[in-house]
Amino acid sequence: MSHHAPSGTSDPTGTSVSTGVTIARVAAIVLLVLGFIPFASFLKVGLEMPGLAAQLREWGTGSLLTLGIATLAWLAARRGHWPSFKARRAHPWSLEMRVGLVAIGALMLYALVATVIASRHPLQIDELSQLWQAQRYAEWRLWAPAPAHREFFSFLHLVDIGDRVYSQFPPGGPFMLWLGVLGGAPWLVGPICGALCVWLFAQVVRAAEPAAGDGWVLGTTLLFACTPFGVFMFGTHMNHVTALLWILVAIVALIRLVSRDGAPAFKPALLLGIGLGAAATIRPLDAFAFALPAAIWLVVRGGRSPQRWMENVTAGIGVAIPFAAMMYVNLQTTGHPLLFGYEVLWGTTHGLGFHAAPWGPPHTPLRGLALASLYQWRLQSYLFETPFPSLLLPVIALFLARRVDAIDRFLLSSGALVILFYLLYWHDGYFLGPRFVIPLLPVLVLWTARIPRLVAVRFPSPPVRAAVSAALGFGVVGALIFNLPVRVATYRAGLTSMRVDYARAAERAGVSNALVFVRESWGAQLMARLWALGVSRPHTELLYSGIDACNLELEISALERDGTRGAAMEARLDALLARDSSFVMKSTLTPDPSERMRPGLEYPSSCQQRIADDRAGFLHFAPLQLITTGGNIYARDLQGRDSLLLAQFPERRVFLMKRAGSEVDAPLEYRPLNRDSLYAAWRSVR
Numbered sequence: 001m002s003h004h005a006p007s008g009t010s011d012p013t014g015t016s017v018s019t020g021v022t023i024a025r026v027a028a029i030v031l032l033v034l035g036f037i038p039f040a041s042f043l044k045v046g047l048e049m050p051g052l053a054a055q056l057r058e059w060g061t062g063s064l065l066t067l068g069i070a071t072l073a074w075l076a077a078r079r080g081h082w083p084s085f086k087a088r089r090a091h092p093w094s095l096e097m098r099v100g101l102v103a104i105g106a107l108m109l110y111a112l113v114a115t116v117i118a119s120r121h122p123l124q125i126d127e128l129s130q131l132w133q134a135q136r137y138a139e140w141r142l143w144a145p146a147p148a149h150r151e152f153f154s155f156l157h158l159v160d161i162g163d164r165v166y167s168q169f170p171p172g173g174p175f176m177l178w179l180g181v182l183g184g185a186p187w188l189v190g191p192i193c194g195a196l197c198v199w200l201f202a203q204v205v206r207a208a209e210p211a212a213g214d215g216w217v218l219g220t221t222l223l224f225a226c227t228p229f230g231v232f233m234f235g236t237h238m239n240h241v242t243a244l245l246w247i248l249v250a251i252v253a254l255i256r257l258v259s260r261d262g263a264p265a266f267k268p269a270l271l272l273g274i275g276l277g278a279a280a281t282i283r284p285l286d287a288f289a290f291a292l293p294a295a296i297w298l299v300v301r302g303g304r305s306p307q308r309w310m311e312n313v314t315a316g317i318g319v320a321i322p323f324a325a326m327m328y329v330n331l332q333t334t335g336h337p338l339l340f341g342y343e344v345l346w347g348t349t350h351g352l353g354f355h356a357a358p359w360g361p362p363h364t365p366l367r368g369l370a371l372a373s374l375y376q377w378r379l380q381s382y383l384f385e386t387p388f389p390s391l392l393l394p395v396i397a398l399f400l401a402r403r404v405d406a407i408d409r410f411l412l413s414s415g416a417l418v419i420l421f422y423l424l425y426w427h428d429g430y431f432l433g434p435r436f437v438i439p440l441l442p443v444l445v446l447w448t449a450r451i452p453r454l455v456a457v458r459f460p461s462p463p464v465r466a467a468v469s470a471a472l473g474f475g476v477v478g479a480l481i482f483n484l485p486v487r488v489a490t491y492r493a494g495l496t497s498m499r500v501d502y503a504r505a506a507e508r509a510g511v512s513n514a515l516v517f518v519r520e521s522w523g524a525q526l527m528a529r530l531w532a533l534g535v536s537r538p539h540t541e542l543l544y545s546g547i548d549a550c551n552l553e554l555e556i557s558a559l560e561r562d563g564t565r566g567a568a569m570e571a572r573l574d575a576l577l578a579r580d581s582s583f584v585m586k587s588t589l590t591p592d593p594s595e596r597m598r599p600g601l602e603y604p605s606s607c608q609q610r611i612a613d614d615r616a617g618f619l620h621f622a623p624l625q626l627i628t629t630g631g632n633i634y635a636r637d638l639q640g641r642d643s644l645l646l647a648q649f650p651e652r653r654v655f656l657m658k659r660a661g662s663e664v665d666a667p668l669e670y671r672p673l674n675r676d677s678l679y680a681a682w683r684s685v686r
Contacts, residue, residue: 023404066474095206116492128623130177132626143332144164145165150165170281170283202218229438233438244441246279247275289421346537375434388478511655515646534569543577
């Protein structure tokens with residue numbers, strides 16, 4: 001299985017070496033085309049690449065510096081001024097012990113990232129929704145009863161259609177967070193899973209390069225543990241982390257399974273199935289990208305040795321175990337074992353394919369190409385944070401390869417499916433980088449780590465090796481000195497409203513067992529009220545983005561007063577959309593950039609008040625739905641409609657919670673409210 005075997009040989013799967021090398025060349029070309037041509041910048045498909053010119057200049061400067069340093073090292077080596085390194089003695093500690101120490105160090109690093117950069121809080125709405133679901137699991141419930149007035153409590157990605165409320169995401173991700181909730185530290189789930197990924201990746205490396213020394217295996221594992229794209233993601237609550245863990249479990253089990261030539265190996269077969277099945281309960285697309293090549297491999301292997309079919313059956317049983325649990329949860333929540341929450345919430349347009357999207361422009365083949373390119377383009381920066389395009393490293397290694405064995409072909413094929421599937425998916429998955437392609441991390445790191453070994457084989461000249469070592473060293477130095485400090489500062493400064501410890505803030509303010517109305521932006525209120533009227537999530541997105549906010553406010557209020565619902569309601573809203581959509585623009589009247597305005601309209605006092613409220617400061621409501629202490633009921637402030645909750649909770653003190661100013665870090669205010677004064681004010685408005 002060495003990468004230095006002569007051409008024309010075959011590996012145990014029967015595939016010729018030339019075929020494997022062709023696969024590597026194709027993979028390199030795909031990365032070159034998608035990663036180095038900014039399709040999203042010139043294809044008019046609704047995607048943006050801000051700062052493209054500046055990015056190109058930075059890469060140009062960084063690449064020239066890297067080339068200059070490599071040239072100096074090459075000249076120094078030619079003149080005998082480059083140090084030579086003697087072979088190292090065997091380390092007294094075993095490789096397994098050293099890999100374990102790397103994994104422990106990785107856990108500490110990821111926990112530090114989770115604390116310092118993510119503030120131990122879910123910062124993205126996907127994380128919030130899944131942690132909310134994990135909290136319900138901790139209450140031994142799969143769903144929560146729908147509240148009588150759901151517009152006060154709903155938030156994006158929470159399914160509240162019908163009599164049950166639950167997260168739109170498959171249950172595997174929330175289940176993994178549930179383990180953290182039980183332990184009182186859900187923020188540690190990502191770091192622990194990341195550390196386990198490091199340990200499992202070391203097993204993959206050893207199998208992929210059996211001829212390599214322990215030092216190279218350890219160095220490659222360390223590179224994976226410290227790759228910035230992974231480090232930042234492992235510090236989050238995102239389900240990409242837990243899905244990658246189970247995918248790596250499946251890969252290691254597959255490697256152990258196919259390495260057995262004797263009696264059937266049922267344990268690795270079962271573990272393979274459980275790994276793929278568990279990944280499917282978290283991120284079905286990611287799991288299928290690895291399951292399809294694995295299934296083909298096992299079927300071909302079973303055809304050559306019929307006794308292997310019992311292993312395949314065992315793997316199928318392994319897949320069925322977590323998959324059956326997921327189907328049961330779906331049945332209890334969505335009502336159908338194969339119906340997911342996001343389909344209930346967003347409809348069939350949420351799935352793969354070229355069609356209308358739940359929001360935004362339609363997903364076309366050109367848009368899919370632009371998205372696939374955008375993900376690879378972002379990897380150029382986010383993968384290693386090098387001063388030159390990061391994908392140059394695996395691309396060079398793929399072109400230099402002389403042999404590509406079965407494990408590598410499996411990883412490359414799975415990676416290709418990951419790219420293809422997300423080309424077919426309509427949403428731009430951006431958070432801490434191109435998060436959808438995190439399953440590419442193991443294969444990209446593995447091929448990057450091979451560069452020194454491949455160069456040593458193809459170009460045995462010491463000056464060439466010196467130049468490559470200097471270039472790689474400068475890449476590390478450049479990442480640490482120039483790029484990573486900026487990235488860390490940017491991440492720490494973002495999403496400040498999601499980092500607040502609202503439970504402690506309420507405790508300091510002496511607010512407990514109260515009804516707390518949370519002042520959200522005008523736009524967020526409008527969307528929640530549309531949902532409460534029965535407007536679907538996709539239709540809400542369309543209406544909100546195409547209608548002047550004041551016109552929408554007045555129409556929603558009229559519909560609420562009249563009790564109009566169903567087709568008549570939609571007809572009135574669609575008529576308003578037809579009148580406004582050609583004229584609206586991003587509002588310049590409020591701090592919320594998502595709101596729309598139609599220039600030239602004169603707003604009545606009710607709309608002017610909403611604008612004044614926005615300017616006075618608002619919060620994001622969703623994080624407050626995760627608070628489980630203090631006894632407070634947090635509800636969205638909806639002005640006159642708040643009377644519905646006042647009547648439902650007549651004995652509680654009432655507060656309005658808002659920011660004391662429009663700045664994102666303005667202090668919190670808990671303003672006590674008088675019930676009688678509120679009723680009087682609302683009657684005067686009506």
